[in-house]
Amino acid sequence: MHDAAVQVLDLGVVLLNAEGKIEIVNRWISSHGRLSPSVVGMSLVEAFGDAIDPRLLQVVDDALNRGRSNRLSHAFHPMPLPLYPLRGAAIERIHQSIDVSALSSSAGRQCLLQIRDMSETIRREALLKLQARQLAEELARLKQAQEDLARHSLRFREMARLAPVGLFETDMQGRLTYCNDRGQELLGLNFPADLGSNWTSALAAEEAEAFHRRWKAATESATRLTEEFQISKGRDERWLRLEAGPIRDTNQVPVGFICTLMDVTELQQRAQRHEHRANHDNLTGLPNRGRFEQRLRAALAGAQSLSGELAIVYLDLDGFKAINDEHGHAAGDQVLQQVGTRLRKLLRAEDLVARLGGDEFAILFPEAPPEKDVNHLLSKLSQSISRPMTLALNGTHASVQVGCSMGVARFPRQGEGIDALLAQADRAMYEHKLSRKRTDDDISGFIDQLNGMKGRHA
Incomplete structure (x- = not known):
């Protein structure tokens, strides 16, 4: 063994x-x-004293x-020899890793000790553990923020942008350079x-094409999307939010874009349910008055710009x-539901039937058929x-049985504004109701006369 080396x-x-x-000791x-x-020629105990690990x-x-x-690993035997740092007033031993090798030579068997200072390694390991713990704490905080986003979306919009639900990076053309596991999912x-492919390849063709145009506009202006x-x-x-x-x-x-993704399916479904409840009648599921007028x-507006025609119908139940009074409100609710179902079945997909309240309904024909066709359809509705x-x-x-009275108003013949059309349809409906009542009264009187004549002859 070369002593200088x-x-x-x-x-x-x-x-x-x-x-x-x-x-030899270096x-x-x-x-x-x-x-x-002078330690050459001494045993380890003589050289280092009793502080050696047995x-x-x-x-x-x-x-x-x-x-x-x-080998004595520093993980299990951290300080076998009394060795100390060279700098500072340290009194604690340095951490060591010792390789003990058995050698054979002409002078007989020998033992070679190779001692490495592991203090810096341990310090770095401790630092890495600290950083890992801090990262875990930060990820836990971000996960908590993600759960709060659904309840506080407006207040925490900026936090939603940073939440690591899904994270990916692209170049300026949208080609993926990184995507975390949640983003891939x-x-x-x-x-x-998929590294290097355009991230919109995950979308349907039409959606991808539309996104590509918006993405291009964002990259050209280097603005947020x-x-x-x-x-x-x-x-x-x-539903995903990007x-x-x-x-x-x-x-x-x-040079690229960093993007976050959040699953907002529940929020979309909740918004759709709220929108439906706000614009539809809870009992029949038909659009309500507000939705009908909207x-x-x-x-x-479309008919005015295209010089087209439309028609609306007011419908009120007779005998409801x-x-x-006889069967209770639960029976009345069933009648209203069945009336709504019968109206929907006879109308076209583009026509709209709504419940205005009580036993009143309305129908909108955005493209009004000829008057005779409307009258024929209303006759079928009445029969149904x-x-x-x-x-x-x-x-x-x-x-049970109910009848109905109906009134029609057509644009532009019977009014050019919404208030005029609604008023005309309402008047026509009540005129129809009064006409039906007079007819019913006449029939009832005629029957009474017949019954009276039978009584006199008897």
Whole structure:
């Protein structure tokens, strides 16, 4: 062993002869062990004192007597020898890893100790553990923020942009350069196979094409992009919210985009349910008065711009109050539901039927058919509504009938504004109701006269 080379090594070297006496000790060991040059020829205990870990002496004995090599890991035997840092007033031993090698030579069996200072390694491990713990705490905080986003979407919009639900990066053309596991799951991607492909390849063709145009506009202006879109994975359809912001180099030149994804399916479904409840009648499921007038305004604006025609119909049930009085409101509710179903079945897909309240309904024909066709359809509606209805009442069944009175108003013949059309349809409906009542009264009077004549003859 070349003594000059051994002396400059950045680790400790101790060579023991067959009697366990020190033959070579390098400068590293002398400095860290605070030894004098006279330790050559001494045993380890004589050189270092009783502070040696007994397990090291056992391993050395196994090497000299049995030819077994071994290692004392710093994880299990952190400080076998009394070695100390060179700088500072440290009194605690440095952490060590010792390789004990059994050697054979002409002078007999020898034992070589190679001692490495593991203090810096342990310090780095501790730092990495601290950083990992801090990262775990930060991820936990971000996960908590994600759960709060659904309840506080407006207040925490900026936090939603940063939440790591799904995260991916692209170049300026939208080609993927990174995507985390959650992002791959949401988009149905498979890394590394999809690395370098455009992220919109996960979308349906029409959605991808529309997104490409918006993406191009965002990249050209290097501005933020916020979109919500639908994605299908098998039979499962999900709504995702994308927020994308430009990544800039040190010269503030955009070089790509960093994007976050959040599953907002529940929020979309909740909004749709709220929208439906706000615009539809809870009992029949038909659009309510507000929704009907909203659609009427839109249809009226379209008809005015295209010089088209539309028609509205007001419909009021006859005999409904008698059913409520005789059978109760639960029976009346069933009648209203069945009337709504019968009206829907006879109308076209583009026509709109709504419940205005009570036993009043309205129909909108955005593209009004000829008057004779409308009259024919209304006749069919009247016949359908007047058919007997079977009601389920407290375990029994009852058969009831209602009639209806209807009034029609056409644009532009009977009014050019929404208020005029609604008023005209309302007047026409009540005129029809009065006409039906007079007819019913005349028939009733005629029957009474017949009954009176029969009584006199009897």
